[in-house]
Amino acid sequence: MLMSVNKVLLIGRLGSNPEIRYTNTGTAVANFNMATSENWNDKSGQRQERTEWHRVVVWGKLAELCEKYLAKGRQCFVEGRLQTRSWDDKDGNKKYTTEIVATTVQFLGTNQGASADTGASASGGRGNSMGGGMNDGPDMPNMESSFSEDEIPF
Numbered sequence: 001m002l003m004s005v006n007k008v009l010l011i012g013r014l015g016s017n018p019e020i021r022y023t024n025t026g027t028a029v030a031n032f033n034m035a036t037s038e039n040w041n042d043k044s045g046q047r048q049e050r051t052e053w054h055r056v057v058v059w060g061k062l063a064e065l066c067e068k069y070l071a072k073g074r075q076c077f078v079e080g081r082l083q084t085r086s087w088d089d090k091d092g093n094k095k096y097t098t099e100i101v102a103t104t105v106q107f108l109g110t111n112q113g114a115s116a117d118t119g120a121s122a123s124g125g126r127g128n129s130m131g132g133g134m135n136d137g138p139d140m141p142n143m144e145s146s147f148s149e150d151e152i153p154f
Contacts, residue, residue, distance in 0.1 A: 006082055007079070007080075007081060007082040008078070008079065008080050008081060008082055008100050009077075009078075009079050010034060010036055010037070010052045010054060010077070010078045010079075010100070011074075011075065011076070011077050011078075011108070012034045012035050012036040012037075012054070012075070012076070012077050012078075013034065013035050013073055013074065014032050014033065014034055014035075014067065014070055014072050014073060014074050014076065015032075015033040015034065015035050015053060015072065015073065016032055016033050016072050017032070017070070017071050017072050018030040018031065018032040018058070018063075018066045018067045018070050019031050020063055020064065020067045024068070027059060027060060027064060028059070028060060028061070028063040028067075028069055029057065029058070029059050029063055030057070030058045030059075030063035030064075030066045031055065031056065031057055031058075032056050032058075032066070032070065033053055033054065033055060033056070034053070034054045034056050034076070034078065034100075035051050035052070035053065035054075036051070036052050037049055037050065037051045038050050038051075038052070039054075049135075054098065054100055055097065055098075055099045055101065056078055056100045056102050057083075057099045057100065057101050057102065058101075058102045058105060059101070062102070062105060065105070066105055066131070070105075070107060070109045074107065074108075074109065075108040076105055076107050076108055077104075077105070077106040077108060077111040078100060078102045078104070078105055079102065079103055079104035079105075080100045080101050080102040080103050080104070081100070081101050081103070082098055082099070082100060082101075083099055083100075083101045084096055084097065084099075085097060085099070085115045106146055
């Protein structure tokens with residue numbers, strides 16, 4: 001039997017506040033951009049940095065928690081899977097985007113300008129918790145992040 005894996009693990013900072021919408025059936029969906037950076041020294045010893053931007057989609061109660069606790073500049077951990085979707089633009093051209101559909105989001109550090117570290121986490125299923133000195137925050141229930149393709153509002 002052949003096996004495949006579609007899993008994404010990221011720690012980065014939000015480039016924008018989460019944008020939340022609701023499907024026709026009332027399911028919340030949030031979108032945000034997240035930056036991760038890679039640092040290295042080139043052949044001449046000069047420090048180099050490359051930033052990658054990732055589009056993250058979060059569904060259900062987890063989306064509402066992201067809207068409440070995340071903001072531009074906030075660091076978070078995201079676990080999920082890659083998903084590519086397509087649509088036709090107004091000129092009839094086929095467009096594609098690949099996004100990370102998050103099943104777990106853990107809020108790290110503080111909001112820039114905030115005085116308290118919430119350290120809150122939420123999961124879309126298994127209730128995984130990251131260790132490594134991250135503060136436990138308010139109790140957040142495990143939430144299913146299942147949805148139907150027909151519920152996508154865009």
